[in-house]
Amino acid sequence: MNEEGEVDDSLHPGLSEDKIKELYHLMMLAREFDEKLFKMQRSGKIGTYASLKGQEACEIGSGYALEEHDWVVPSFREMGVFITRGADRVKLVQGWMGDTRAFQGDENTRDLPIAIPIASQALHAAGIAWASKIKGEKSCAITYFGDGATSEGDFHEALNFAGVFKLPIVFFCQNNQWAISTPRKVQTASETIAQKAISYGIKGVQIDGNDVLAVYKATKEALERARNGEGPTLIEAITFRLGDHTTSDDASKYRSEEEVSPWVQKDPIQRVVKHFQKIGTWSDEYGAKVKGEVEKEVEEAVEKAMQIPPPGPEDVFKYIFKTLPKDLEEEQKELLEEVNEKKSLQDKGDAV
Numbered sequence: 001m002n003e004e005g006e007v008d009d010s011l012h013p014g015l016s017e018d019k020i021k022e023l024y025h026l027m028m029l030a031r032e033f034d035e036k037l038f039k040m041q042r043s044g045k046i047g048t049y050a051s052l053k054g055q056e057a058c059e060i061g062s063g064y065a066l067e068e069h070d071w072v073v074p075s076f077r078e079m080g081v082f083i084t085r086g087a088d089r090v091k092l093v094q095g096w097m098g099d100t101r102a103f104q105g106d107e108n109t110r111d112l113p114i115a116i117p118i119a120s121q122a123l124h125a126a127g128i129a130w131a132s133k134i135k136g137e138k139s140c141a142i143t144y145f146g147d148g149a150t151s152e153g154d155f156h157e158a159l160n161f162a163g164v165f166k167l168p169i170v171f172f173c174q175n176n177q178w179a180i181s182t183p184r185k186v187q188t189a190s191e192t193i194a195q196k197a198i199s200y201g202i203k204g205v206q207i208d209g210n211d212v213l214a215v216y217k218a219t220k221e222a223l224e225r226a227r228n229g230e231g232p233t234l235i236e237a238i239t240f241r242l243g244d245h246t247t248s249d250d251a252s253k254y255r256s257e258e259e260v261s262p263w264v265q266k267d268p269i270q271r272v273v274k275h276f277q278k279i280g281t282w283s284d285e286y287g288a289k290v291k292g293e294v295e296k297e298v299e300e301a302v303e304k305a306m307q308i309p310p311p312g313p314e315d316v317f318k319y320i321f322k323t324l325p326k327d328l329e330e331e332q333k334e335l336l337e338e339v340n341e342k343k344s345l346q347d348k349g350d351a352v
């Protein structure tokens, strides 16, 4: 789908117009969550938030191509993928509110919690794909990371390992042009990120990451190859981070208006609207209906998340180790004793 919303029939992924409407709905839902969480951070309800604004086509298009039994191994900007996978909306908000209980992992899904250490998750994904292969399962792993992650050793080790063992894995790079304040041009001397695949003997493709149909198609094809035993694919999706790196950043300090404004015109959601207008299926009523639905869904999730009592100090120690190592067990005990002591002193004080 080009920037005018026209689709080249010879490249069409074969999704019906109803399915494209579903993609539009999911992209609008991701944008609505994004805007709401940003506002919650500004009003002190969330500590830090990492916006996905501008990257909705990458996340919804690729998420939509996955099968339920596939594994998702994300970084920290993939809320759109989680939404597409049907993740619990309340938990998404709860997690951004800093509640570790939202990250305990759900036995019913194959979506891993977010990873903050850049590129570390690519190795976890390679390990998961290896396990699937050994077990003879048909599930693939997809791992997400940014342009900056491609400078980390973990990225290269994961690609090498996956190439050698011909693993059922898709490496999805959201090249949003920036790694905080480091621009893509100083990240690597390679002309593209996709070409790095060549040195690991795997397939590499570069796509327009603001074209939801291209993203869906490239991911679907990569997954099919992986399922057929043809090995990994590195997808480089060219996109742009429209917002700041996180709410702790101010991108205007290192990006000019001239750089940002053309990307505002390339908004992946507006491109789908143009498509509907071109083929005559758009109406303002339809636009308002979708907007109303996503607003309601987000409002409800936020309201429920706000009612959850905050976690206790003991929760800091849960969800990382299946069995707590001895030293952490002692730390947990000490902390709880300290907290209880403070509480009883406070209660005494209150009583006096």
Ligand SMILES: Cc1ncc(C[n+]2csc(CCOP(=O)(O)OP(=O)(O)O)c2C)c(N)n1
Binding pocket: 077, 116, 117, 118, 145, 146, 147, 148, 149, 150, 176, 178, 179, 180, 241, 245
């Ligand atoms: C190993 C490691 N080094 C540094 C950081 C600090 N850090 C957080 S995000 C980020 C930039 C990541 O850029 P990119 O991979 O392009 O992803 P994007 O944020 O653009 O989605 C850095 C350096 C970190 N989290 N982990």
Ligand SMILES: [Mg+2]
Binding pocket: 146, 147, 148, 174, 175, 176, 177, 178, 179, 180
């Ligand atoms: Mg980046």
